[in-house]
Amino acid sequence: MQLARVIETSAAVAGTRSRTAKVAALAETLREASPEEVGVVTDYLAGRLPQRTVGVGWRGLQALPDPADASSLTVHEVDVSLSRLRAFAGAGSTAERGAELAALFGRATAEEQDWLVGLITGELRQGAGDGVMLKAIAEAAEVSEADVRRAVMLAGFAGPVAEAALAAGDGEAAAAALARTGLEVGRPLRPMLAGSAPEVGEVVDGSTPVAVETKVDGIRLQAHLDEGKVRLFTRTLEEVSDRMPEVVEEVRALPARRAVLDGEVIALAADGRPEPFQVTGARTASTADPASLRTRVPLTTFLFDLLHVDGRDLVDEPARDRWAALRDLAPDLLVPSTVTADPEVARAFFGDQVSAGHEGVVVKQLDAPYAAGRRGAGWVKVKPRHTLDLVVLAIEWGSGRRRGWLSNIHLGARHAESGELVMVGKTFKGMTDEMLEWQTRRFLELETHREGHVVFVRPEQVVEIAYDGVQRSTRYPGGVALRFARVLRYREDKPADEADTIQAVRAHLG
Known part of the structure; x- marks a missing residue:
């Protein structure tokens, strides 16, 4: 398939x-793709790279060769x-x-280069x-959306x-091919x-027993054990096994x-209280000298689910049964x-x-599958x-004592169906001097262009906002505004496509 066809779609x-x-x-486009390239086409049309990362950032793409006059690139050639x-x-x-x-972009037209x-x-x-x-995969393959969703989950x-x-x-x-897609130890699943609720009483109503668990403010981790080999994956399915030797040993x-x-894994202080999230985030993000880091910033593991054990898949079993098996396997974690x-x-x-x-608690239904x-x-x-x-869309240069720092951030929520980002407000509150320094460096790295004192950025950085x-408001495209929004922390562990939706924001209209 020609790359131009993908771009047209x-x-x-x-x-x-x-x-x-x-x-x-x-x-229609998925049906046109050959069996060998349809997986790549799917990823491209979802805005993702099959390789996840290719070692090239924004700056590496600033000096491109002159575009080609005619389109010739195929999907296969780009993937290779x-x-x-x-x-x-x-x-x-x-x-x-x-x-x-230079070789790749030299064969691309101007439209293909931009894309x-x-x-x-x-x-x-x-x-x-x-x-x-x-839904498009289901329609193209003439199978149920539920079958596709389950296969993608696994x-x-x-x-x-x-x-x-x-x-x-x-x-x-x-449908038979999708049914054969199962949980594989060593391959991360989603x-x-x-969901969220503002108060415990909304989800614990006195009628049905539920589990109420500590919500640990750490890094989500999926651990796979296979005959002594341990692999660790984050919530974005990135492998981080080499960064956490103490967790590998426990598993x-x-x-x-x-x-x-x-x-979850989290850094705890000597008194057992959680360290600030930035401490855990920095430890789990670092690839430098894990043996030394584990001594200076040790990680504590908290397990809350078991999806497979010794040939028994548990994802479809009730939570109470998964937890019983987990208690037998790892009672101390x-x-x-x-x-x-x-x-x-x-x-x-x-x-x-x-x-x-x-952070709070997570209330879980005892009969819920995973x-x-x-x-x-x-x-x-x-x-x-x-x-x-929320996702940072742009940021304004500060004034007064914040002159020289990027300060006022523009906030966007994700549309649940289209994935588009919808602006819902701005805030400069809750920022420490250290945070101002960090975000100035970070957003200049993500800069795409400027309009006056506003720096527009690639929508990649998630920020946790308290409000x-x-x-209701006509000031912002989302038709809503947040009252007394302030920054709690930047979420280095969370991708933009998992940010909260505009529908979730509107559900809290007062």
């Missing part, structure tokens, strides 16, 4: 607000070139990478959110699922996500041959929890956890304040 999807039209355009870029390492790799980029820059930098916003793409990414379904032939064969010591576990139907008991547990320095990659009523988080995870309420 990308433009068509971005140019319509109709979900039906988006799905139809995507499905990007794989080579990712593989370059060591002495001479900068020159090799530059030569590869490839967006794809490589993660700035490509096509309006093809996860739900739209999964495979982690949509590309391999589209490849399996569309290579199978007719709908019946495609983590289950939690390897468990009395099982093969297992997949879900939990469990996150604190209580089971109750009494709202007052739940509130007391919530208060104890907040007093101990934790619904990977989705938010729902199975898990509901409760924090002691209203918070949203007192939501009100």
